[in-house]
Amino acid sequence: MIKVGIVGGTGYTGVELLRLLAVHPQVQLTAITSRKEDGLPVADLYPSLRGHVNLAFSSPDKANLSECDVVFFATPHGVAMAQAPALLAAGVKVIDLAADFRLKDRAAFEQWYKIPHTAPELIDQAVYGLPELNREDIKGASLVANPGCYPTTMQLGYTPLLKAVLIDASSLIADCKSGVSGAGRKAEIGILFSESSDNFKAYGVAGHRHLPETTAQLQRFTEQKVSLIFTPHLVPMIRGMHSTLYARLSKDVSNAELQALFEAEYRDAPFVDVMPFASHPETRSTRGSNMLRLALHRPEVDGAPGNMLIILVVQDNLVKGASGQAVQCMNLMFGLEESLGLKHIALLP
Amino acid sequence: MIKVGIVGGTGYTGVELLRLLAVHPQVQLTAITSRKEDGLPVADLYPSLRGHVNLAFSSPDKANLSECDVVFFATPHGVAMAQAPALLAAGVKVIDLAADFRLKDRAAFEQWYKIPHTAPELIDQAVYGLPELNREDIKGASLVANPGCYPTTMQLGYTPLLKAVLIDASSLIADCKSGVSGAGRKAEIGILFSESSDNFKAYGVAGHRHLPETTAQLQRFTEQKVSLIFTPHLVPMIRGMHSTLYARLSKDVSNAELQALFEAEYRDAPFVDVMPFASHPETRSTRGSNMLRLALHRPEVDGAPGNMLIILVVQDNLVKGASGQAVQCMNLMFGLEESLGLKHIALLP
Amino acid sequence: MIKVGIVGGTGYTGVELLRLLAVHPQVQLTAITSRKEDGLPVADLYPSLRGHVNLAFSSPDKANLSECDVVFFATPHGVAMAQAPALLAAGVKVIDLAADFRLKDRAAFEQWYKIPHTAPELIDQAVYGLPELNREDIKGASLVANPGCYPTTMQLGYTPLLKAVLIDASSLIADCKSGVSGAGRKAEIGILFSESSDNFKAYGVAGHRHLPETTAQLQRFTEQKVSLIFTPHLVPMIRGMHSTLYARLSKDVSNAELQALFEAEYRDAPFVDVMPFASHPETRSTRGSNMLRLALHRPEVDGAPGNMLIILVVQDNLVKGASGQAVQCMNLMFGLEESLGLKHIALLP
Amino acid sequence: MIKVGIVGGTGYTGVELLRLLAVHPQVQLTAITSRKEDGLPVADLYPSLRGHVNLAFSSPDKANLSECDVVFFATPHGVAMAQAPALLAAGVKVIDLAADFRLKDRAAFEQWYKIPHTAPELIDQAVYGLPELNREDIKGASLVANPGCYPTTMQLGYTPLLKAVLIDASSLIADCKSGVSGAGRKAEIGILFSESSDNFKAYGVAGHRHLPETTAQLQRFTEQKVSLIFTPHLVPMIRGMHSTLYARLSKDVSNAELQALFEAEYRDAPFVDVMPFASHPETRSTRGSNMLRLALHRPEVDGAPGNMLIILVVQDNLVKGASGQAVQCMNLMFGLEESLGLKHIALLP
Structure with a gap:
């Protein structure tokens, strides 16, 4: 089982990761952080998860993310670049759903996102996580920049x-x-x-x-x-x-x-x-x-x-456009079948 | 023409008052206050009013509300009770779309709304503005408490x-x-x-x-x-x-x-x-x-x-449930036909 | 594997059965009937099923429903009562999502549904399919009347x-x-x-x-x-x-x-x-x-x-309120875990 | 007062014409036809019109459209071309909200609309009713083809x-x-x-x-x-x-x-x-x-x-995109102010 951490689990990409990962056959949800909702059971914020997710949010400092196999960042821009270096150094794979590592051109990043890039040394290493065009690179990646929608x-x-x-x-x-x-x-x-x-x-x-x-x-x-x-x-x-x-x-x-x-x-x-x-x-x-x-x-x-x-x-x-693609990348990074845990049929009507 | 002031014109009851009053044949819109949007043309916030309302929001201190014939409060609870006494003293009629004067029982008001009532002397004087049940009282009222929806x-x-x-x-x-x-x-x-x-x-x-x-x-x-x-x-x-x-x-x-x-x-x-x-x-x-x-x-x-x-x-x-009823009350308070300016046909579909 | 037939697969309860059953680990979708859409691939009508359901609709006379283990009726009232007797006689279990067998009082049925009941001999035999209140009866049932929503x-x-x-x-x-x-x-x-x-x-x-x-x-x-x-x-x-x-x-x-x-x-x-x-x-x-x-x-x-x-x-x-409950009944009727294939997490937002 | 007839008052452009014309200061609603709803009070079909429109639908043969000053066709394609010649001959102006007279190229009309044009002699006479680009022509028109949305x-x-x-x-x-x-x-x-x-x-x-x-x-x-x-x-x-x-x-x-x-x-x-x-x-x-x-x-x-x-x-x-533009054309055709009866403020929110 892959031990998974999620940073920033209260937004829509966070809860969508939870929906997908809670029933993923190779995943063990290990930590979900939220500074604001520290201690709150996840299912209290999202009743749809009652009976499926028993974790509570924990503040980032308490969560032992370095014991995870992979950490997803479902956060605003700027968070992943701050925390990824330490996690990568600890051997944890990182998938960022925000934009921190999407642009190879650091100047362009700083111009469009209006923040300085604090981990420029990782930009080259990051793999752009669009499996259909980048499948082989993703398989070997430690740091994946999940594409925008x-x-x-x-x-x-x-x-x-x-x-x-x-x-x-x-x-x-x-x-x-x-x-x-x-x-x-x-x-x-x-x-x-x-x-x-x-x-x-x-x-x-x-x-x-x-x-x-x-x-x-x-x-x-x-x-x-x-x-x-x-x-x-x-x-x-x-x-x-x-x-x-x-x-x-x-x-x-x-x-x-x-x-x-x-x-x-x-x-x-x-x-x-x-x-x-x-x-x-x-x-x-x-x-x-x-x-x-x-x-x-x-x-x-x-x-x-x-x-x-x-x-x-x-x-x-x-x-x-976000969380499913991130899980698709995770599957590739861990040598699993690309579609594992992702075979949901669309809800129609 | 009735000179009308609106306190708190940025909320939904405020913009709805503007929609109704801008084409009311006996109304002259005179002042619209918003502390936050001071100076902003109303139609910049609500493009639906472009070509219909040329006023800009002004901060409450600048607006000369005492020169109006009637002032509507489309504000959170607590604002009307603070400003109504001075306006009434200046001979301005007041219609409060919030709850400040809806309850005759001051203790009940303070219990349910969690704020002290600062103009208790006006509670008795206020007329509950439901024309179908209170028409005659409204005609003679200076201070009307517009009902909840x-x-x-x-x-x-x-x-x-x-x-x-x-x-x-x-x-x-x-x-x-x-x-x-x-x-x-x-x-x-x-x-x-x-x-x-x-x-x-x-x-x-x-x-x-x-x-x-x-x-x-x-x-x-x-x-x-x-x-x-x-x-x-x-x-x-x-x-x-x-x-x-x-x-x-x-x-x-x-x-x-x-x-x-x-x-x-x-x-x-x-x-x-x-x-x-x-x-x-x-x-x-x-x-x-x-x-x-x-x-x-x-x-x-x-x-x-x-x-x-x-x-x-x-x-x-x-x-x-709010602004139309307030205008209906205004019509009665000023001796106009009850339905003047209120004959809009519902938009269907 | 349970061989499943669906009569009337073009309505919403039909497509919802397909969504649930296509990924049910113990089900083999065998036949889907629609007189009107005979020959049309199911996924052409419901693109959400592309890649998941390869069956085509077939007219009721062509479909070999009697070879199924269970047949769901996702039809208007009156269809199940016409076809159920033969299926039951052939040893096929039947789950009716319409009202044909919900009322034990035949006169009440005919009064409310405005059609004569053509299989009154089955009314007593039918089990009302609300598992929380009728679990044991459903386990032994051949004919289940799935409750209204x-x-x-x-x-x-x-x-x-x-x-x-x-x-x-x-x-x-x-x-x-x-x-x-x-x-x-x-x-x-x-x-x-x-x-x-x-x-x-x-x-x-x-x-x-x-x-x-x-x-x-x-x-x-x-x-x-x-x-x-x-x-x-x-x-x-x-x-x-x-x-x-x-x-x-x-x-x-x-x-x-x-x-x-x-x-x-x-x-x-x-x-x-x-x-x-x-x-x-x-x-x-x-x-x-x-x-x-x-x-x-x-x-x-x-x-x-x-x-x-x-x-x-x-x-x-x-x-x-309909198709999930019917599958829940099916699980019970075939001795499976009650929640098998039904552990979908709600889609929120 | 302009006597107005509407052919096909049950669709959305029909009811929208009614909403606009019922309060138009120069219009007298005279006849509304619907073969299917003959005899039904308009307000029974559209309760939004209760108290505003007292007419009933009448079948086309009973309605005395030739006594109107102008007739609007809020009908499917093909209806106006059948009835317009007689109305025009009787001195009634016609505004067609469908496509019968929008295309000057008869062959193109028949190709795109799959019906033969039965009043080709009127095509040239028809004026395309887009006031901003065709204002003067509309003023003198007897037959207006109201543009598509x-x-x-x-x-x-x-x-x-x-x-x-x-x-x-x-x-x-x-x-x-x-x-x-x-x-x-x-x-x-x-x-x-x-x-x-x-x-x-x-x-x-x-x-x-x-x-x-x-x-x-x-x-x-x-x-x-x-x-x-x-x-x-x-x-x-x-x-x-x-x-x-x-x-x-x-x-x-x-x-x-x-x-x-x-x-x-x-x-x-x-x-x-x-x-x-x-x-x-x-x-x-x-x-x-x-x-x-x-x-x-x-x-x-x-x-x-x-x-x-x-x-x-x-x-x-x-x-x-439809009925308002048609009324705008009517205003021009009858020498009225272009915006008469059309000064509604948009409903926002």
Whole structure:
């Protein structure tokens, strides 16, 4: 059994880790920290866990995280970089669900996140935890930077096309929509029910932190300079993310070839479902599951396939977009089957 | 034109007052205070008011409230009692949307609201602002205590029966459901979208502040001691309140007589709609309007009308349950037509 | 492995059975019938099942249901009674999620459901499938009548009190609230998003089919004549049911004794969670899980515990209120652990 | 007073016309037809209209529409073309909220709407009812084709840029999102609450009927051939439409110049609100009002304004996107103030 610690178990990615790990056959939940809720049984905060999780939150200083095999950081940015060095030194593997180690460019990190990076020596060592594109590196990693939710959808949608040199990397447009849980469990006016229900809006159009992360990762797969317009929107639903990705084809290619390209790319990926051409994936088909589904569309122009390709991508932002993906990485890091403990079927309706 | 001031214009009852008063034909909006948002144009906080309200928030000390004809307090409990004495002394009428003057029993107020009452000399003078039961007193009032949202539904549902001595006042059960806006515009975890959407729960079952208010008002209409069980619930909708009121009949009375009783009681009330017997009123039929709708049901027992009467009552908690009722009171206080500026049709769908 | 057939797999209880059974360790999904969708892969209708269920719907005549060990009827009323006799004769166990065998009183069935009962000889043989109250009978049953969703909450809330002769059975009031999925997957105006979102209403107050079922079952546990007022309401959420049960105490009993009574009653019930006294259970704490949670409240009157007891009960109407309960029965009928394949943790948020 | 008839008053655009016209100071509601609901009081179907609308539905043959001054068609496609010729011949003005007269290209109409056009002689005479771009023509029109909801947002967002020859008309991308009421009041599975709540999806990506309408209208303002990618999505909210419009700038222009262009274009338009540069308009800021709000964004590339312009446009799809716009046209056709009876403030929260 893998002894698991979770730092910051009170937020949504924390409770989602608990939901997944409490029934994972190879995991023993060992410690859950929360400075604020020290001593409170986890199930008192989250009654959904009554009967499943008997741990109480403990303050970080009391929790013996160094006795764990792996520690997940479900914390705001800046926490993992402070605690990871000591844990790694003690032989504990670390998976950070925040952004501390997502950007290889330290200056870019400090510019976008407005905090100094206090463990720059670990940046190179950190492995970007997107298994579909980085599987082998993750297997050998001690420190994994779990991807952002939006970047997961954009990378899995665009990368096959970039690798095959089929699209113009300089004119990508990603129009993305997220459920409200993506904003976290924070007491903020803007995400109150009465503010965000029965409403739709864009936000952060001037610049969202997931842009540099995505651009840098996409750049790995093309020699052309990547230029990406990224427009996030807030949807009045709890969970779910839908990315509508636009790419201009730069080569003559048939719809069947495009479909085959994606199917080949993800043939062995247990959590990417390439739907039939021209499908309309729904976010609810992934609710509570670690599955990401995508489908290709190609609008006709004057009766013939045009040069604009649309990739529709859906996932549960808290599972494949966060905690599920982190567990998927853990499975790889410990030599387990990639999908162990992650075979939940989406809750529909 | 009536010069109107609003203290605390940033909350939901405040912005709802603005929506109603900005198009009221006899009102001139004069001052809107907010300590926190001093200087901010109201329409910057509430874009729905762009083009309709040109005022900016001003801090309470700068606003010349004493030059108004009437000041509405859309504030937390405790603010009106501090400022009302000076305004009243200056000849300004006051309508308090909070609870400062709702309870005639000062000790009860201090017990339920946990603050000392600092203007006890005004308690007797204050008129309870439920026009359907108190119309004449409101016309002559300088200080009006606008009722709570739940109490409005319970009083308008039970009072005709109490006045006609038809029910057992000692076994009333009110199972009430409110939309989330009733909790106000406060940065609290429990009313986040991700916490309260797709969810239903009771709250405050052990004791809600609207209980003593309702009991005291109902007691005015019966010699029997009123005993009321009041169970509030939170519904995942923004606006709307639905009260399911149970009363045990103490006399032999036909359904037609019961229906006639309610129709007679509210014949001249422009904002109470007695629907046909056995209707199922929907909250959305009142969304954005000042109308309260109710309908009677009487389940059969062994094929005959039983002795349990059910009164279903719906309203928009922010309009008839708060700001609309306050404007209705203002109309009466200034000798205007009771429904002036309040004839909005509900938004459906 | 138990070979399982499902008749009527296109509705919500059908797809929910599929979600649960597809990962049940002792089940082999063998046949799913739908006259209308004959030949359509199940996962084409429900993309959430892609990769989990490879069956296609088949028309009832083609499906070899008699080779199954058990057949679930997730159909409208009237279907199970037509097909059950032949299946039972062939040695196949039957679990009906509709009402065909819930009422022992055939005349009452025909009155409330407006269809003649075509298999009256099976009514006596059918076992009412509420494991917490009927566990031993279910173990030996060939034909199980799975309870209605509302009746499950009312029975589990009231029965311990009736058995202990602590309440007045003649004045029960159940104010119940259900998510919209309880109305099924039917093309009806009233359950459109634009009709039922951001709205709340009561329905069927004059008489709901779950009333005679509940009354008859409660009557088993008391000598007093049961009289129950049952008011169902529609909540703008997909899943979830919240019953607010009122009962008048007929004996002097302390809160601690009441709490102990419920804890003792459900000590060995894996799917009933008796929460601490005065808790407010939320429907979301059961979303997607087979757990039913309940909590007791007792409002004070004049500073002392009153004689009204309130029992708050929540469940997921599609799981414990329907398909999960049916699987729980199946486990018992086949000698498996009662909770096998049913240990899903609720999806929160 | 203008005598108004409505054909097809039972759908959402019909009831929205009633909400707006019932309080319009120059309108007398004269006839509302519905073959199916003949004889039913309108307020029985829509309790929100109780006390405001006393008419009953009448079957089309009984209603004396030819005595009206203007008739609105809130019907499915194909109805207006059948009845308009006789009404126009009788001197009655006609406003069609469906698509019968939106496309000047008859062949395109028949291709996209799959029905033959039975009144082709009226196509040329019909005026496209988008007041901001067609005001003078509407004033003199007898037959108005009210625009589609999506096309209204796309035209008001793109046209100022096309007129000023600032963008590449051949690479427009409109990523649009609509509330569920846009699908109408039809008994269809896909728009049930349990199907569309807590969910997000694209639909009709392969081709939506609003595409040819929009392209044709945009083409009027540019010599370049318009090519538009249009991706509609369904948002779990009742009302509201958000269009995220992408356009590639073809000239060197500053943000201030772009902002000034839009402000000048809509200076005299009472229902277009050009918000400050880089605002994030919310759909709820238009809920129930006839206002359309838009804002410009221009993502930076390498620290300088890039060549991609984003126009965010929001409206209430049932008001400015349908019935409100129709009333706005009526006002112009009858020489009234353009905003008469349309000054509703949006319902927020």
